[in-house]
Amino acid sequence: MKNQIKKHFSRYVEFNDSEMDEIFSKLTIKIFRKKEYLLKEGQVCISKYFLTSGLVRSFYTDNKGSEKITQFALENWWVTNMESYIKEAPSYVSIQAIEKTTALIIDKAALEKLFIKIPKLERCFRLITENMLIAIQRRNDIYLQMKSKDRYDDLIQNFPVFTQRVPQYMIASYLEITPEYLSELRKK
Amino acid sequence: MKNQIKKHFSRYVEFNDSEMDEIFSKLTIKIFRKKEYLLKEGQVCISKYFLTSGLVRSFYTDNKGSEKITQFALENWWVTNMESYIKEAPSYVSIQAIEKTTALIIDKAALEKLFIKIPKLERCFRLITENMLIAIQRRNDIYLQMKSKDRYDDLIQNFPVFTQRVPQYMIASYLEITPEYLSELRKK
Numbered sequence: 001m002k003n004q005i006k007k008h009f010s011r012y013v014e015f016n017d018s019e020m021d022e023i024f025s026k027l028t029i030k031i032f033r034k035k036e037y038l039l040k041e042g043q044v045c046i047s048k049y050f051l052t053s054g055l056v057r058s059f060y061t062d063n064k065g066s067e068k069i070t071q072f073a074l075e076n077w078w079v080t081n082m083e084s085y086i087k088e089a090p091s092y093v094s095i096q097a098i099e100k101t102t103a104l105i106i107d108k109a110a111l112e113k114l115f116i117k118i119p120k121l122e123r124c125f126r127l128i129t130e131n132m133l134i135a136i137q138r139r140n141d142i143y144l145q146m147k148s149k150d151r152y153d154d155l156i157q158n159f160p161v162f163t164q165r166v167p168q169y170m171i172a173s174y175l176e177i178t179p180e181y182l183s184e185l186r187k188k
Numbered sequence: 189m190k191n192q193i194k195k196h197f198s199r200y201v202e203f204n205d206s207e208m209d210e211i212f213s214k215l216t217i218k219i220f221r222k223k224e225y226l227l228k229e230g231q232v233c234i235s236k237y238f239l240t241s242g243l244v245r246s247f248y249t250d251n252k253g254s255e256k257i258t259q260f261a262l263e264n265w266w267v268t269n270m271e272s273y274i275k276e277a278p279s280y281v282s283i284q285a286i287e288k289t290t291a292l293i294i295d296k297a298a299l300e301k302l303f304i305k306i307p308k309l310e311r312c313f314r315l316i317t318e319n320m321l322i323a324i325q326r327r328n329d330i331y332l333q334m335k336s337k338d339r340y341d342d343l344i345q346n347f348p349v350f351t352q353r354v355p356q357y358m359i360a361s362y363l364e365i366t367p368e369y370l371s372e373l374r375k376k
Contacts, residue, residue: 126314
């Protein structure tokens with residue numbers, strides 16, 4: 001698992017073995033059962049989660065009581081609720097395992113200390129955050145303006161693994177279409 | 189202007205006078221006339237812009253030829269197209285001044301050098317990026333799911349200055365409603 005996160009970091013910054021030991025010593029490994037929550041709406045999110053295996057979703061319940069899925073994340077992705085994490089305020093989303101999921105967890109307090117000890121790690125997280133921002137911005141700017149069929153095509157083209165591993169009703173929620181319409185799109 | 193950006197940075201990190209001199213020496217001041225472009229779609233965005241006065245919009249043209257406004261920014265905000273900036277690829281959005289706008293401009297190459305010389309600046313930009321991400325994520329997750337009337341109410345409550353300074357047809361584009369419907373909402 002240390003090699004997996006080292007490989008992930010190396011996309012941005014190279015760490016030597018003693019730096020990796022230092023970072024790894026601050027991480028907690030946790031296994032979440034299918035349907036278990038990494039974070040529940042209303043809790044303060046104090047951690048960032050690096051998924052070494054598995055699949056999770058972020059979602060909230062709208063005022064009509066229906067679940068809105070805002071994000072999926074799988075192995076080698078970071079997941080957190082950034083707003084709750086930064087503002088130390090209750091999260092408006094829940095994060096839940098769709099499959100059995102293993103995460104390396106780093107708490108904010110520990111990470112802040114590591115940033116001071118290993119400034120390269122701060123660079124690494126600046127770059128990770130910039131890349132998260134790009135993904136969210138593109139979804140915001142373009143994706144949600146596409147027709148549902150184009151959104152579905154975009155999803156299967158860019159993230160075929162989601163359509164294989166995520167239950168269909170969740171895909172429909174993410175695409176903001178009905179499960180019936182998704183089933184029609186899949187037949188085509 | 190140096191005091192204005194120093195005050196802005198101090199929300200995240202305090203810099204001493206010699207650090208501020210060093211940073212400020214790498215910034216270019218530029219005044220954009222109303223309707224002038226900071227960035228045109230198709231150009232590579234090599235800079236981050238800190239607005240000391242004025243108001244700009246980011247927008248793209250959809251495949252039906254209509255302009256979609258994705259973001260407004262005003263004094264004391266940073267604006268850039270992050271995807272183009274990071275990937276050094278052509279931008280899919282344009283950034284245009286709505287009012288006469290003054291910007292402090294920092295180029296990517298200069299900023300990367302400054303990060304190495306003044307690591308606190310990298311912390312500062314990590315925190316700025318995290319805050320940008322929160323704003324974009326909230327718009328993505330919740331705002332676009334609201335009814336048009338609620339989106340309008342949210343905008344006038346949180347950013348009353350936009351509804352005073354931005355032309356109505358641009359507000360309508362941002363809210364993804366027709367100008368006629370916006371005019372109805374304003375009468376209520």
